[in-house]
Amino acid sequence: MSTKAEDIPKKGKRKSTSTKKPIKKDEFGEKLDVKPVLPKVVDEYDYDSSDEEDLRNTIGNIPIKWYDDEEHIGYDKHGEKIIKPEKKGEIETFLEKMEDPDYWRKVFDRQSGTDIKLTDEQIEKLQNIASGKYPTIGYNPYEPFLDIYSSQKEIHPIDNIPAPKARFIPSKDEMRMVSKMVHAIRMGWAIGPKEKKEEKKVYDLWASEDSMDNLTKSQLSRMRVHMPAPKVTLPTHAESYNPAEEYLFDDDEKKKWEETEKEDRVMNFVPSKFDSLRKVPQYDKFITERFERCLDLYLAPRQRKMRIHADPTDLLPDLPNPNDLRPFPTNLAFYMRGHKGQVRCISMEPEKGELLASGGQDGTVRIWMLATGRCIKTFDMGGEVTSVAFSPIAERTMLAVAYEGKHIAILNTGCGDKLHIQQTEQFISEVPTDEQEDGAVVHWRKAKDRVTLTLPNEVRQVTWHAKGDYLATVAVDDIAKSVYVHQMSKSKSQCPFTKRKGHVQAVVFHPTQARLFVATKIHVREYDLARCVLIKKLITGIKHISSIVPDASGENLFLGGLDRRFAWMDLQMGNKPWKKLKHHTSAIRSVAYHKKYPLLATVSDDGSAMVYYARIYSDFSKDNELYPVKRLKAHEKADDLSMLHTVWHPIQPWLITAGADGSIALFTY
């Protein structure tokens, strides 16, 4: 950079000197006249050599760096090496710096190997360049500017050229455009400039209100089907800025309000009280609420809904006055205690209804005197009793008991009329147990006061036919041969079904005919035992039948289910229930229908017995009646079980229930 900077001023200086010099001291002046070109060559030569003149080296115009590694630089005219001037030492430089006042303007020239002293002019130029000014000294870039075409109007034209003819001839292009417009105006196509927008005017829009008749049919129908949006509910006292104290939230309510979801809140604000109007702040959700209302207006689907503005009791059905339906049990008379653990089953003595038999988990069968509530006899069966059933013949004091160990015992209770006891004794002694066939599945044995049957499976239920000769048993297991029918007079047992048709839960004989109702979990099948055919299959609608009871005529069946349902099947009405009820909150364990009174009872694990007035009409013109009349509660809960079995008294409207807590309850009116 420094070398270049040096060069420029040097050249400039030399130029000025060299152009002057040839005129001053020209030694070859003669040749000038002869060859006008030559002097130039001479000049050029002179000029050219001027470079070399100043140079102290003899290397010519070659890059100096070629000699960088050499000790010398060029050769003299004798062919001797010219040794490079010695490099100045640091001290020497320093001394020079100290002594020479012009040191700062000296620049080392590598070409010549000497220091060059810069002139003032050169320094100023350098300074100009460094500070971004024009390098020429004294150059003024902002000289006053003289405009050729000034704003002043001159009297003389700048040039003298006359205006061209085109300037005086109208433009054809414009003429074409104008003629187009004129044509458009003539033809009425032209649209003038748009008028200024008119201010929106208001006027009496409904001035011709009587013109409702002029509306079209569709307009009228639109008006008719229009559903106006429901109005916003008006504020309550709680929204006041100064509500009564009770409307403010206490801590619990506030917490509850904060915890509930925004959509579920009853109030969308927290009531607050301000002691003066100026302290009421702006409601922060005001715009949001307006927005939500707007959304409701255009987004929410609308539908007409009929609201019932009625007293809720008007919706309830009218039932006959319970006093007209009496008698039915209303009060708990007493408990009969004695069993340990659950009382599984109970049975009433037919006709007179003086005795009650009960079988319990403790393996005993107890005979109770109902009039006094005293236990008069206990039989120890040696296994948990699952079912007891008094013989339907009043003259026989006979009780069928099913107990654990695959046994059934037909006992002579030995209670009651002596004559009857004797008759029974005789009857039992006459049972031909010895005439058993070989390979019979059921073994009949006779003991002192009883006949014992041993079955291949555990027995769940035992039930008598109305004539007292046959009795049917149901096994616990889900097998094909679970139902057996036993005949007392011949001491014979037979299995009517060989194919499994569902898990049999209970069976019951038709009260008058030789028919058997078999209840599986969801169906009831009616079989004719004499002809061995299926008569009817009933669809009960219950998921798990627990008990089945026919009425006296055998035309109606009452079913209770573990799925809380009760069903009344009217066999004449088809195979679907006439009435289904779900009045218990837990499984129904047992159903009972009174022999004399139109009373029905269901007992359930929820600890209650429902008593219904259930009148059956035999003629078709009248509908059966079923009204709930009383809910009775007696037993305590034990292992989620409460009432296990129920029976009606044969002649009185009394209900007897067996409880899981080991007691038997008698309800009277």
Place this chain on the structure above:
Amino acid sequence: MKDRFKQKYSAGAAVAYISRKQALKKLQLTLKDFRRLCIIKGIYPHEPAHKKQANKGSTANKVFYYRKDINFLAHEPIINKFRENKIFLRKLNHLKAKREEDKVKKLYEHKPVYNLDTIVKERYPTFGSALRDLDDALSLCFTFAMLPHTRVLKEGMINDCRRLTAEFMHYIIESQALRNTFISIKGIYYQAEICGEKITWIVPHERGLPHVTDVDFTVLVTFVEFYIAMLGFVNFKLFQGIGLYYPPQIGQTASAEEMETEDYREKIYSLAKPLAKNKDFDGVEDDEPLDLLGEDSDALAQKIHEAKTIKSLFKGFVFYLNRECPKEALAFVIRSCGGTVGWEGAPTELSESSKNITHQIVDRPMNKLENNRLYIQPQWAFDCLNARRRLPTDRYMPGVALPPHFSPFTSEKAGDYIPFERLEELRSMGKDVSELEAAIPKTADELPKRKKEVKAEPKKGMHVTVGQMHKKSKEKYHDIVEKTQELKMRELMISKKHQRVYHSMKTQFKRNRNDALKLKKKAKLAKVAAAE
């Protein structure tokens, strides 16, 4: 003969309803334009009675419109305006990107505008139907009148809202139609009765409205656009009906230029000055009601009596409002009740020391009170209107703890909880409250207590016990038990059809009762706390 090859879903609900997506396709509109169209035309979705049928067997959750509604929309000329607007915006965008200012300016001159007059008439064929829909329009316009203008909320729109709401309030004042007011924490509710229609609207408190982010203002703007058009006509009709000039004038001599000025507008907006009435208007002066027969006339007579009392509630009184009071609300209420109102500064220029002032409304503790006037807090004016009588001012003096402010909109039913003060208020309004009072559910300590029988220790040894009288009350108790049991039996036998509604009614009843009891208990606690 029945067509055996009838296609499924070719009649009934499947044809009567159309889903929104189908509607968009049919109308060839974007969702945004469809929304605008629905808002302006007042078309709303319908809930089909048989949703699955309407949805052609699918159970997907969809929004349904009446097909007839959509066909009706398809004929709407405003749809073309929407399209023109879209083109306008596209052109504008184009020109703006090219920075062609002149053309932009020219384009703006040709901006498509649409007129909502016919739509207003179509949506509200009668004036009465327009009044019925006024609630939402007023609430929204009052809100907009308080908003600052932004890019979405154009200044013109907000000014229109301000003007229209002020005009409406002037009408209410002049016709003295205001019936109820309620200061809630959300804002101030007003209820007026115009042409027998009860119109309720809410005005936000006079504080700055907060900035909200969860609101799509474009929806609100579309609503307001329509409401402005509607309110303009409604106001015109209302003003015309009672012989006022429209646009409203304060002096008789106001020229058009004068009415444009800011000052004049402020004067009107202040509600402090009565409007000029058209002289050649012969309004029907409502005289005593004709001797109408039947029960209806009783209600009508009471209504007219009520209106009269409200009209002359503050007659002859001059109210001075301190500067901390909400001027618009108070001026509105007081002038509706026939009073005169003023304050320091334009346009009333009523000085505090004026001798004419009868009442001064103050909302802060005062040290210096003058003798010849009553000092009251703002709530007094509102409570007076609701009670339809001038309440004694001693409970409303500055610095005094105010009596609770109750909502006049609650219709007290038997079985509701009614605060003690409210009962008093109702009684003073001449209502028979004994039934309501008796029906308030009773808390456990209010019910007649069964005396605990103190059982004497059984005497040891031989003794004679005194025989007991047969108690009549026990019999009654048994009766009640029997009744409840009978009811329970009936509940068991309720038909399936009514089961759900019955139980929901029951739970509602129970909830109301519990709420009432809770409030009652809290009121008692508060009373005890106040006494201590």
